Amino acid sequence: MTKRHPGFKTVETLKHEDATRKNIPTVEYQSVMQKNEQDPIRVAYERRNRDLDPQLVWRGKDEQDWSDLVVQAPPLYIQEKVHPKALINDLLRATKEREHEAGTLTPDLFADFNGIPKGADKTEFYQHDQNWSNRMILGDSLQVMASLAEREGLRGKVQCIYFDPPYGITFNSNFQWSTTSKKVDDGRIDHITREPEQVKAFRDTWRDGIHSYLTYLRDRLTVARDLLTESGSIFVQIGDENVHRIRAVMDEVFGPNNAGDLLLVKKKGGQKGRFPEAVNDYILWFFKSKQNAKTKQLYEEFLDESEIARDFRFVRLPSGQDTSIAEIARLEGNASLLKTKPLLLQRERGCSLFKSENSTSGGYRKNQSIIFDYQGRLFDPGLKKGNCWKHTAVDTDVELSGMRRLAIANRLYIGKNQIGLVRHFSDFGLQPISNWWDGFGGAPDQVYVVQTNERIVERCLLLATDPGDLVIDPTCGSGTTATVAEQWGRRWITIDTSRVALALARARIMGARYPFFILADSREGQLKEAGVSSTAPSSQPVRGNIRHGFVYQRRAHITSAVVANNAEIDVIWNKWQAILEPLREKLNTALKKQWQEWEIPRATDKAWPGPALSLHGDWWQQRIARQKEIDASIAAKADHEYLYDKPYPDNKKVRVAGPFTVESLSPHRMLGVDENDELIDTLKQDSADYSAKQSFPQMILENLKTAGVQQAHKEDKITFTALAPWPGYLVCAEGRYQEGDAESGSEKRAAIFIGPEYGTVQRADLVSAAREAGDGGFDVLIACAFNYEAHATEFSKLGRIPVLKARMNADLHMAEDLKNTGKGNLFVIFGEPDITLLPEKDGRLRVKVNGVDVFKPQTGEVISHGADGIACWFVDTDYNEESFFVRHAYFLGANDPYSALKMTLKAEIDPEAWATLNSDTSRPFDKPKSGRIAVKVINHLGDEVMKVFRVN
Incomplete structure (x- = not known):
């Protein structure tokens, strides 16, 4: 047996045991939901009172302000449940098996993933609280945030929102089309995303240019404000192009009195062209209620010593004398050195850098509004101007005043006409962060086209939240906010319309390594x-x-x-006065002087008699000893x-992300249906042209009749001889085509089901449509949709009715934006993943992914790839048909999300176990107790397909 090294790291995760979330349905439970739970809820948000303050006006705003903002809040469905620690535990177990160690059973972390109360019905959605898990949601952030507030009770529960909207209104620059490339060239048609959720976001948002952009932001800011706690903050990151407009919109939504500092983040330098280049982005910081806002003071080191030299200009020599950096530089002739390396004076010469700060403040206070006697001079705090000293200036019989203690401690500095408070650099050595944030630059190890540097988000979250607080990011991107929130122990919900973005974010968080910070409550x-x-x-x-x-x-x-309130200084002063005063009197007698303490020189005169030299040396020795004791007392009471x-981190532990779910809006989210259940046409809306428009189903049917349906093989194309409308609920047309050759073949009737223009077809939709096709006597159902949810993959037949799932080319709903894409198949059958089950000799199983038919949206072709076309694939090794748990995860793309963990856990997990993560064949696993396993495959475009296997 191999002995484990005592220094091996343990893998941990943080738990939010006091936090809960509502029990929401998984996609598997959609069909058993109550009808009223499935339907979207209309949520109304009151518009601002236009009489309150100045406002920005844009086209269409007046009409919008006539009524409340009404948002459809559909239910959210859980697609996956992910526990990164379970994945690492499985690798640790595999390593132990290879080392022939005793096979300890690792606990099933998914067993109590939900934590629903015992005896509660799992299908009573929104009625029970369950264990908190973080959330990654696909959908329009406006509808998602409304759903979180209205259905799940998160109104007034969010501490912080970090919103990084597009900086401008250019479509290409904001969206990444593939997980394999973050390069997006403006104007290149093959680099424009075809994801329906993103296309809708683009169409809805930028149709009227900047006018639509401002409406987009105001709507989301309105809903976001509703989610914030009274102590909550929102940060909006934006560039110089629109910062002035967004500031005006945020003033309108949150109120100008709730504005925080405008934060400037330096991103680059230099000048190109005729005009100075903008070197910073902006972060607008607003509060739900500034009076109740939660904020934390953060500090930073000085960026360079030249900053210190500009701020701390004075020097206290070891002798106690005060001078300046400039004076020392002048005397020694090394001005440039001391102005750039002033700390050399502290490190090598025992000096102390200090600065003189203002000693007065406004207002009248009895014991502070008084003339102060210091070193034989009278100082006025500015009584005629209504100023007073910052500390008391009247001694009593019991104690010294604050100003007197500062004088005794040598903490006052006489300037030109006033005394200042001495602040040594060593008193703290840090500076509070300002609103100018330098030294960040772009995001290192960038995986997404518009990825933010983690340190920027980190600073915002640390300013406004505590561990355990809830953070929302309405624009997930690569998951930077989620990653930072996870690192610092905050709960998080992140939202995006892009499947590519969520695929990258999911992989990033699953493989992330975090330090294990020591909990105070441990x-x-x-x-x-x-x-x-x-x-x-x-x-x-x-x-x-x-x-x-x-x-x-x-x-x-x-x-x-700290100095002014330190009563111990009085005791130290009195003790040393009994020693110093007799020496001062003897020194004055020997030299026939009347020196006060502050007048005794540091240097001696050769003409002094021997006893005077001795007295002078003794006095200064005791004087320095008194100062050291006072300084020690001050330091002790700092x-x-x-x-x-x-x-503080625990270096014996490494932390991975806590459990999280991957969710999406219901298929109702994008259906263009009015109150009469008729499809609303939004296909060719134009910023200036409001002429009659062709309906979406009509356009699809016309293209379907012309283009036909291309199956996986070129020779298997379905060409319709006739296509007529059909008065069904889901089936909208009857198509006739010839099966086989023209002479001996037979005519077949196809029921045509058209999915939503901007949405995803669920398995339940296909079941209902197939049942309707059977009732209508059709031979086959042809479903046409831009996207199918993963659970629909395996559904290929209902009774005698075959179900063909055709992927529509996204060019069909981007006609205005993609006029030059060229010809391609508009309707293509999307193939299933090619998966093989491999039984092991010991009775366990492996899964091998041979490939998947990849739909190429640029050309409309189906390319039968091997595993190269797969970004990642997951296995639920014990699928219970209630939830998909990611028990195995494999990443086949170029980016390795586990690279950091590999370095940290190289002693605990062997290279062979790590290598399995980048494989088309799974690690072996026990046969499932449920009798089923599920395999989900995601390609680099973010498309998901899932297949369920029964295992005897």
Whole structure:
């Protein structure tokens, strides 16, 4: 037996045990939902009061303001349940098997994924709370956010929203067409996304250019505001092209009094062309209620020492004398060195850099609005201007005033006409972050065309949230917000209309490695806190509650208040006065002087008599000793600032993402249906032309009659001899075609079912349409849709009715935008994945993915690829027909989402186990107790297909 090394890392995840979410249906349960639960809910949001403040006006806004904003809130359906730790546990188990270790059974982390109360009906949706899991949702963010608020009770529950909308209104630049390439060339037709959700987002949003863009943002900001807690924040990242317009819209939605700082993020430098180049993006920070807002103070190091030299211009020498960097540089002739490396004075010469800060503040206060006597001079805080000292200036019989303690501690500096408060660089050494954020640049290891640097999102979340708080990102992209929220222990929901974006984000989070920060509510946290704060460890019981936060690094912070309120200085002063005063009097007698303490020079004169030299040396020795004791007392009583961006990690543990679900809106989300159940036409809406338009079904039928349906093989094309409307509920046309050759073949009747223009056809839709086709006496059902949900893949027949699933070329609903795409098959049968079950000698099973028929949207062809066309594929090794659990995950693309974890866990998981993640053949697994396994395959365009196998 191989012995495990004691230094091996354990794999952990964070749990949000106090948080819950509503029990929502999985896609498998859609057919058993109540009818009223399946239908979208109309949610109305009140428009602003136009009399409140100035507003930005754009085309169509007046008409919109006549009524409330009404949003359809359809239900959300869970497509997948993912637990990254379960995937790593399986690799650890495989490694142990190869090392011939005792085969310990790893717990089934999916067994209590939901945590629905015992005895509760799983199909009573929205009625029960269950375990929290983070969420990745495909759909229009407007409808998703409305659904979260109205159906799931998240109104007023979200702490932070990070919104990174398109910076402008150019279609190509905002959407990535494939997981394999983040290059998007403007004007290249083959680089324009064909995803229906994205096309709809483009059509709905930018039809009227900037006018539609502003409507898009105002609608989403209105719904987002409804989700925020009273202490919540929203950050909107935008470029210089539209920042002024978006600021006006946010003033309107949130109110100008709820505006935070405008944050400037430097992205690049240099000048190209005639005009200075914009070097920064902007982040607009608004609050639900500024008065109640939750904010955290963050600090940063000085970017370079030249900043320190500009701020901390003065120098206190070891002798106690004060001078300046400029004066030392002048005397030594090395100005450039000291102005760029001022800390050399501290490190090599024992000096202390300091600056003089304002010692006064506004207002009248009895013990602070007074003339102050310091070093024989009288200083006025500005009484005539209504100013006073920042600290008390009147001594009492019991204690010294705050200003007197500052004077005793040598913390006052006489400037030109006023005294200032001395702040040493070593008092803190950090600076509060400002609204100018430098040093970030673009995102490293970029996988998405418009990916944000993680550190930018990180800083925003740390400013406005605590561990356990809920964060929403309405524009997921590559999943940066979700990744950052996961790293810092925040709950997250991320939304996108792009299947490509969600495919990249899902892989990124599944393979991410995070540090395991020590929880404050843990025994390790209690011990760490005791060590850091030099106190006895707490004996309170612990629960591992993440809402208590982490154990953070902290930095001593000496402020003027720390000195002014330190009563110990009085004691130290009196003790040393009994020693120093007799020496001063003897020195004055020896030299026939009347020196006060501040007048005694540091240097001696050769003409002084020997006793005076001795007295002078003794006095300064005691004077320096007094200063050291006062400084030590101040340091001991210093405040401590928590560094919320620097929690202590447990290096013996590595953390992976917590459980999350992949969800989508119901098929109702995009159906263009009015109150009379008639299809609403949106095909050729134009910004300036509102002439009569052709209906979507009519256009599809005309193209279907002309183009026919191309099956996987070229020779299997279906060409219709006739195509006529049919008065059905789902079946809208009857098609006739010749099966076989013209002479001996027979005529067949095909029922035509057309899916939504901007949406996905579900399995339940196909079942209903096939049943209707059987009732109508048809020979075959031909479904035409832009996308099919994964569960529809295996549905190919209902009784005697074959079901052909034709993928429509997206050019059909992009006629205005893609006039020059060239000819191609408009209706193509989308093939199933080619999957083989491989039995093992020990009774276990493997799954091999041989390939999948890939629909090529640029040409409308079906290309039979091997595994090369697959971005990733998942296996539920015990599919219960209630939920798809990702128990095995394999990534065949060029990007390796597990690269960071491989480096961290190279001792725990052997290379052979890691290699299986990039394979078309699964690791072996036990036969399922349910008798079924499910395999889901996702290609690089984000299309998903799923196949279920029964295993005897």
